[in-house]
Amino acid sequence: MGLLSFLDREHTVAGPGYNRWLVPPAALCVHLCIGQAYAYSVFNLPMTKLIGITQSAPDDWKLTELGWIFSIAIFFLGVSSAIFGRWVEEGGPRKAMFAAALCWAGGFFISAIGVQVHNLWLIYLGYGVLGGIALGIGYISPVSTLIKWFPDRPGMATGMAIMGFGGGAFIASPLSVWLMSKFSSPTHIGVMETFVVLGVVYLFFMMVGSALVRVPAPGWKPEGFVPPRENKLITKNDVYVYDALKTPQFWLIWWVLCLNVTAGIGVLGQASAMSQEMFPGHITPVAAAGFVGLMSLFNMGGRFVWASTSDYIGRRNTYFVFMVLGFILYCTVPYTGSIGSVVGFVCCFLVIISMYGGGFSTVPAYLKDMFGTRYVGAIHGLLLTAWSMAGIFGPVLVNYIREYNVTHGVPKAQAYNTTMYIMAGLLVIGFICNLLVKAVDARFHMKDNETERAAADVAAVGKPAGA
Amino acid sequence: MQSAQQNGSSTLKLILAWGFVGIPLLWGVLQTLSNAMKLFQ
Numbered sequence: 001m002g003l004l005s006f007l008d009r010e011h012t013v014a015g016p017g018y019n020r021w022l023v024p025p026a027a028l029c030v031h032l033c034i035g036q037a038y039a040y041s042v043f044n045l046p047m048t049k050l051i052g053i054t055q056s057a058p059d060d061w062k063l064t065e066l067g068w069i070f071s072i073a074i075f076f077l078g079v080s081s082a083i084f085g086r087w088v089e090e091g092g093p094r095k096a097m098f099a100a101a102l103c104w105a106g107g108f109f110i111s112a113i114g115v116q117v118h119n120l121w122l123i124y125l126g127y128g129v130l131g132g133i134a135l136g137i138g139y140i141s142p143v144s145t146l147i148k149w150f151p152d153r154p155g156m157a158t159g160m161a162i163m164g165f166g167g168g169a170f171i172a173s174p175l176s177v178w179l180m181s182k183f184s185s186p187t188h189i190g191v192m193e194t195f196v197v198l199g200v201v202y203l204f205f206m207m208v209g210s211a212l213v214r215v216p217a218p219g220w221k222p223e224g225f226v227p228p229r230e231n232k233l234i235t236k237n238d239v240y241v242y243d244a245l246k247t248p249q250f251w252l253i254w255w256v257l258c259l260n261v262t263a264g265i266g267v268l269g270q271a272s273a274m275s276q277e278m279f280p281g282h283i284t285p286v287a288a289a290g291f292v293g294l295m296s297l298f299n300m301g302g303r304f305v306w307a308s309t310s311d312y313i314g315r316r317n318t319y320f321v322f323m324v325l326g327f328i329l330y331c332t333v334p335y336t337g338s339i340g341s342v343v344g345f346v347c348c349f350l351v352i353i354s355m356y357g358g359g360f361s362t363v364p365a366y367l368k369d370m371f372g373t374r375y376v377g378a379i380h381g382l383l384l385t386a387w388s389m390a391g392i393f394g395p396v397l398v399n400y401i402r403e404y405n406v407t408h409g410v411p412k413a414q415a416y417n418t419t420m421y422i423m424a425g426l427l428v429i430g431f432i433c434n435l436l437v438k439a440v441d442a443r444f445h446m447k448d449n450e451t452e453r454a455a456a457d458v459a460a461v462g463k464p465a466g467a
Numbered sequence: 468m469q470s471a472q473q474n475g476s477s478t479l480k481l482i483l484a485w486g487f488v489g490i491p492l493l494w495g496v497l498q499t500l501s502n503a504m505k506l507f508q
Contacts, residue, residue, distance in 0.1 A: 019477050025484040032488060164488070170495030212484060283506075290506030293499045300496075346506070 007210075009092030014214035020149040020222065022212055027142030027161035029209025030097050033202040034104060034138040035168015037077075038296075040070050040127070042176050046189050050118060053189060061120055069128050076132025078388035081140050085381025086241050088137060089374075093145040093213045100138035101206030107131030108199030115192040136381065138206070139165065143364045144377035148216050151373075152225050155315070155365040159307025162361040166300035172198075232438075233316060237445035238372030244379045249370050249440050252433045257363050258386035258393075259430035260322055263330070263423045264356025266394030267349065271295055274398075277412040278337045278345065291346060298350045299357040306358025307365065315366035316437055322355045323431035330424035334417040360387075370440055397422060 005011060014020075044066050051057040088096040110126030113119075142161050150157035179197055183190020228234055244250045267274065272288040283291065310318040329348045336344035363383065368376045398419050405415040 017477065019481060021481055022484050025488045028488040028492075032492060164492070167492050167495060170499045171491050172495075174495065174498045208487065287506045290503045293503035294506060297496065297499055297503065 007092070007095040007098050009090070009095070009215060012092050012094045012213060012215050013217050014220075018214055020216075023142070023146060023149050023214065024157065024160045026093075026097075026209045026212035027146055028164040029205050029212065030100060030138045030141060031161050031164030032168045032171060033205050034100070034135050035165040036172035036198070036202070037070070037073060037131070037135055038166070038169035039173035039176065040073075042173050043191060043194075046180060046191050047115070050115065050189055050191065053187060059118075065120060069123055072124055072128030073132035073135060074391055075388060076129055077135040077139065078385045080133040080136030081381035081384045082136075083381075084133075084137050085140060085378030086375070088141055088381065089144060089241070089376075089378040092215060093141050094210050096137050096141035097206060097210035097213060100134045100141060101203055101210060103130050103134035104138065104206060105199040105203035107134060108195045108202065112192045112195035112199070115195060136384070139384070140377050140381045142213065143380050144368075144373060144375075145213060145215055147364065147368050147373055147376055148220075150222075151227075152222055153308070153311045154368055155310040155362060156304075156308040158364040159304045159361040162307070162364075163300055163303040163357075165360075166296070166303050166357055169296065170300070233314065234369045235372055235440060235445075237440075237442075238374035239370075239379075239440060239444050240446055241375040241378040241382070243444050243446075244371050244375070245382065247371075247440050247444055249437055250379070250383070252437050253363065253366060253370070254383055254386045255433045256319055256430050256437075257359060257383060258390045259426045259433070260319070260326070260359035261356065261387055261390035262394040262397070263326060263426055263430075264353060264359070264394070265390055266396075266398035266419070266423070268295065268299070268353060268356065269395050270398050270402075271349065274416055275345070278416060279340065279342055280413065282340070282342050291349075294346070295349060295353045298354040302354025302357035303361035306355065307361035310362045310365060315362060315369050316434060318358070318362050319366070319434045320431065322359060323427045323434060326352060326355055326427045327424045327431070330420045330427065333420045334414070337413060337417070370437070372446075374446070 044063060047066055048056045048060050048063055051060045056062075084096075107126045107130035110130060111123045112126075114122030114126055143158055146157040146161055147154045176194055176198065179194040180190045183193035227236075239247070272285075272292050275283045275288045275291050276285065306318060306322075313321075329352050333345060333348050336342075336348060364376060364380050367379050367383065371379050398416070401419045401422065402415045405418060406412060
């Protein structure tokens, strides 16, 4: 216990003179690593040829079997962020980042063994379960710390970290391809070695983040900080994590996030096929790959830009922009297809995807405005179940409606029109949910913050905070 | 004097920390951007 005491919250309190701008890189150390999840698909094809090498052998894994790895990981992301949210909040960011690093690297090492002995269940357990838990804990671990360090610009601070999650794939994808090429030979595909190297690299990066992170001393405020003027939608009180579940605000924001993500995630996964089918002959497979890359950049950039913008125009107004602008753009997409405007189509989707990323990065600050800073990380963890739900709905909506249209004789170029209008409709519902968000009723506020905090800390850490 | 030294080490820490995450991210963004340019070819 003493050996790991440096992980405790009280040992991470920043001393005088600590520069708060060291916290975003600490958060990025974790988010850039776990963002690898978005690039996991680069392993799919090589893993279907581990035995056959040049082509799949009968005993090789099928793509459908491999698809479950990512699904399990995303499922455990939602589950672990919801279950461990309170532990992350009360144990402090260093302990959470440390645990996430061990689980993430451990997931890669177990998966490497799975590849070596050709046992898919080990990969489900390694990358799927253990990696998924790391995703959940790692994703929420720096959120409340950043909000406490940047009370003047919480949107920008969390936007920076969550931008890292979007950017992690940019590093992981070319790095993984390069590593596999180095470890592969005419008789061997270097997936196992790549997993081991990635595990080691990610462990190192995340441990650096864990060592770098600090929490502010109680009562710390940035120099010259003037609290925002009285605003009904920015509370000065805290709501206990499980009390937040009893408020309509939590569920309204849950739906706002779920609908915003549903609208974006479906097209993100199908962007390549959709662009080629809507503009046959104009967008080639190579150009479509470029389009997907550009969308990823806007997904990442939108996370920072929209969350930072929300510090100036307010969280609720930012989501109003997402819903209204998204509605207009989704309704415009079929028109761009009908007039053959590739530029219009690309511009529409780049803005849509920036708002998809912006929805993720703005929501922690929205929760902080509604429920206070004390349990914002844990509440954020519970809210991420909306992501899991959207991850199922979005692709299903796009794929099945397209399939239905094509089988009923609709030309492929127009097969996505119905989906676009449905997405626009979802955003109207999201607009209404956002409109209904009001200040949290005072009966949900923690009555005696200090007493409850101390009690909660004792329960979680085992000794009084600051002891 | 001590304050100036503290400021200097704090700036160095900041540069190292941001470089540690910024350089790989920049590399990844440039790789993606060069792929994305295929859309305009």
